[in-house]
Amino acid sequence: MRMSSEHQQKMERRGEGTLAIIMLALIQGFLSTGAVEVRSSMNPAVVGASVTLSLSPSTALNSGSWAVGGSLILTWTGAQQAVFPSHTGRATVDVQTGALTLTSVTVADSGLYVVQSANPQLQAGASLSVYVLISNVTLKANPTDLMEFNSSAVVTCSVSSGSSLSFLWLNSSSEVTGSDRVQITDGNSTLTIVNVTRYDQGPFRCLVINPLSNSTSAPVNFTINYGPDNMALTVNGQNTTSFSVGSNLTLLCSAQSGPEARLQWAFGGETLNTTGPLLELLSVSEKQSGSYSCLASNHRTNVNRNITTNIMIAKSPLSGSEQRAVGVGLLSLLLWVGVLSSLPDVGGSFSR
Known part of the structure; x- marks a missing residue:
């Protein structure tokens, strides 16, 4: 067709x-x-x-x-312009260039x-x-007094004003990132640390950012109660435990604990009237040989620990020079005895 x-x-x-x-x-x-x-x-x-x-x-x-x-x-x-109600009083146009203000x-x-x-x-x-410019960044933490391995720390970051916010968490100057124990939720505005350790004390800060401004909160610190543990005991700063009669001994005890542990000394299982990290023994005698214990206690964790060392105190053996001097003296004495025994019996050779 x-x-x-x-x-x-x-x-x-x-x-x-x-x-x-x-x-x-x-x-x-x-x-x-x-x-x-x-x-x-x-x-x-x-x-x-x-x-x-x-x-x-x-x-x-x-x-x-x-x-x-x-x-x-x-x-x-x-030259005529008509502004719609949504922008009345806030919008104008340059009728020659079309620029909108x-x-x-x-x-x-x-x-x-x-x-x-x-x-x-x-x-x-x-x-x-x-x-909106960011202002007044604040942290809310509840509670702040925690038990190691048994408590969780929760911190919430908020602002008085600001829009399109991004949140960044800092521990001292290091960025905090998520892990098995660390959770960052609610648009990154909430930080949760599960089963806190002694290394989670802070200070923690929250940095809030938008394309126009940024602001950082004041720090928050946690009190982590832990220990006592990792105890150590030294005598005169050495690992040796054998000393001579008359020696002066300083026993030093340490323990990791928060708050600081109370240290009590004991000898032979009996508590001494001495507390603190130092026990001083002056001019020791043999009867002071035995077991010395440092007892550590934490009133917040209700944990008690102890460490013991056995000290031997004995009379000091002669030194090499002393032994040589004694040997020389004995030899001289023996020589004199030999000389005297070899002399004739003068009194027996005369007769009347």
């Missing part, structure tokens, strides 16, 4: 219209992405500021409209702003982000 000339002409006109629409779309895309850009006087912007969105390069627009997120802000034709911006003003004009044909857009 052959197509009539009239129908063929209609198809051609329809095709030309479609081509025109495509070309117009391409031109608009070129204007929005290449030839003309929307630039913000401040981006990101702080709540309460004034922001101007202008075209670059500057373009004379006889009419047009501004919208954000698909909702119209205002329209203008010539927003005053007293809020977080709700964040979004994609699009300007359109039919004379000349133009469409362009840009995103604006508005943030």
Whole structure:
């Protein structure tokens, strides 16, 4: 079947219209992405500021409209402009350049702003982000007095003001990251440490950040009750336990404990009237040989530990030089005895 000339002409006109629409779309895309850009006087912007969105390069627009997120802000034709109720009193347009000015911006003003004009044909857009400055970062920890291996620490970070917040936890100057015992939840605003150890005392801080500002909390410290454990006992700073009669001995006891352990001394199983890390024995005698114990107790953990050492005190054997001197003396004595015994009996050789 052959197509009539009239129908063929209609198809051609329809095709030309479609081509025109495509070309117009391409031109608009070129204007929005290449030839003309929307630039913000401040981006990101702080709540309460004034922001101007202008075209670059500057373009004379006889009419047009501004919208954000698909909702119209205002329209203008010539010198006349109409502002929609959502932006009454806060939005104005430069009717010659099409520049939009927003005053007293809020977080709700964040979004994609699009300007359109039919004379000349133009469409362009840009995103604006508005943030609240961060202030008064505080930590709440409950409780702070904990038992090692039996308690969990929970710290919550909050701010008086701020938007689009990111939270970072610090232990001293090191970043705290999640692990089997460490949980960071509620958008990273809560830190939980399960089965705390003596190394979880802190100080812990919370650093809060957004694209416009940052602020750090005051530190929080935990009191971790632990021990006593890892006890040690030395005598005169040595590992030896044998000493001579007349020696002066200093016994030193230590234990890891929080709070500090109470140290009590005992000798031969009997408690001495001496407390603290040092026990001093002056000019010791043999009867002071025996077992010496250091007893450590922690009133918060109710844990008791002890460590014992056995000390031997004996008379000192002769030194090598002393032994040689004694040997020389004995030899001299023996020589004299030999000489005397070899002399003749003078008294027995005379007779009357």
